[in-house]
Amino acid sequence: MAENMIIASNFIQNAIDEDLKNGKYSEGIHTRFPPEPNGYLHIGHAKSICLNFGLAKKNNGMCNLRFDDTNPTKEDVEYVDSIQDDVKWLGFTWDDRMFYASNYFDKLFECAMELIKAGKAYVCDLNAEQMRQYRGTLTEPGQDSPYRSRSIEENLDLFMRMQKGEFADGERVLRAKIDMAAPNINLRDPILYRISHTAHHRTGTTWCIYPMYDFAHPISDAVEGITHSICTLEFEDHRPLYDWLLESLGYDVAKRPRQIEFARLNITDTVMSKRKLRQLVEGGYVTGWDDPRMPTISGLRRRGYTPEAIRDFCDRIGVAKSNSLVDVAMLEHCVREDLNERADRIMAVLQPLKVVITNYPADECEYMMAENHPHKGGHRFVPFTREIYIEQEDFMEEAPKKFFRLKPGGEVRLKHAFIIKCEEVIKDTAGQIVELHCTYDVDTKSGSANSGRKVKGTLHWVSAKFAVPAEVHLYDYLLKTEENSVESTNFIDELNPNSLEIINTCMIEPSVAWTAPGTRYQFLRQGYFCVDKDSTKEHLVFNRIVGLRDSWAKAKKV
């Protein structure tokens, strides 16, 4: 499945095919994934990563990892480390091609000088407020800056002095000289360089002027020999500027990078913008960037998602230009499909209900052979004793006809063990069911000659004597958007108050008492779970990755 890295036909691949057919980029295609190190990667970035690395792979090209670190006020090394971890974990490699836009600061400075000399850039003294006024509006053209006609010599002098640190932050900027009346606002003499006396995470205090994204990006792409510069839709309006810069700097049309935009990913019931994710972290609504409820790569990883499932998801959702909102069920389907194949099965009871098997000897214990996977072989032995626990919801005193679990006088099979019959319901003085008295049928032991007798239901269970206690975290969506809910202006108001449910009553079969963090299991009949990174032998903690599909739950609702 995901291993095949099949990228379904999409408009970007079609464009590449076309370019190749026309003899462009004879040296092969080259893409890049250019995150800004100012936050953690999320599944929307995974879409871009899979796209860029996938396109390179499919076309026998290469994909670079490039940190777009042109704004020292927002960026930090903490993020460059996590980003590398995440891309690697997703299964991609950039070999020795990891770059930083900041590597090109010298080159960028030279390009700026070149533009000035060509009369295509000038130093402007307008302050931010004035510049906004001169820019015009969406419907009205802007006006030329009074500094627009400075001589090349003066511009050169001023720009060098900007670089030397002679001016304060915001005092002057370098602007491209394009057209203040352009209907596309990005062409109204966009800023190329700003002054910021801020230390950069890589270049330290070497620079006090930093290039803007619009200036640094096309040049970085060209320097690295990128052929297809893939970005999201909001940069569509910037493409004319991207092209203008490369053209003005004399890059060969036949070889220069081409920007192509695609729609970013949105998923139902969650948030995806860095801003909102940061708000969740800083506001304490989640425990951190890697909270298992977060759609961040690190959150999904801790939750127990596999890189294969995420890649498969990215392949399935496709790539297009229409704004889309992908049903989270698609993501869940991808993990289930992957985990169904690879996760071993074990039995764990979340909400225990004690069952005493009255005709089973009190001091006896037999080890039942249990398959680890329905078709992958492997088995273990699970202790069976007189007292066991079953799931509370697997018993109903007054059950509907369609309920084929345990009920008074009814029979069920205990997975890997015997068929038992419910003889008596024991309640406390308050009328609460405290335990069940059952009898077992010796002839029905799983695997034995007479085990063929059929009963409607099969339950998971654990031995009361040998089961190990564990903490289980059940996750729900970050946003619980009721059907047709009114859009709130503040997404915090839409947060699902029950996105995390901690269960401390869980009892697990003893075979998993020593598992390492990160190990995934299917808890029979319940879902896929992953040993949390903070889990210890003394205190086991499991995260529910995703529940099993549950047609009974659906039937009940009707």
Add this chain to the structure above:
RNA sequence: UGGGGUAUCGCCAAGUUGGUAAGGCACGGGAUUCUGAAUCCCGCAUUCGUUGGUUCGAGUCCAGCUACCCCAGCCA
């Protein structure tokens, strides 16, 4: 009232030079089952935002509408 985009099944999404609507998810039905899981069948757009036009024939070409998204950071 500026510019740039997008509109194909509940959700994604294919639809080469016009030839008579892929696939996945979800959903419904059935078979099977010592996981109400998985698996396996079967069903699920006479219709492509809308209105006209061209054509023997249009989702694909033309024109006009409409809806939604993005842009006025010295952010990316």
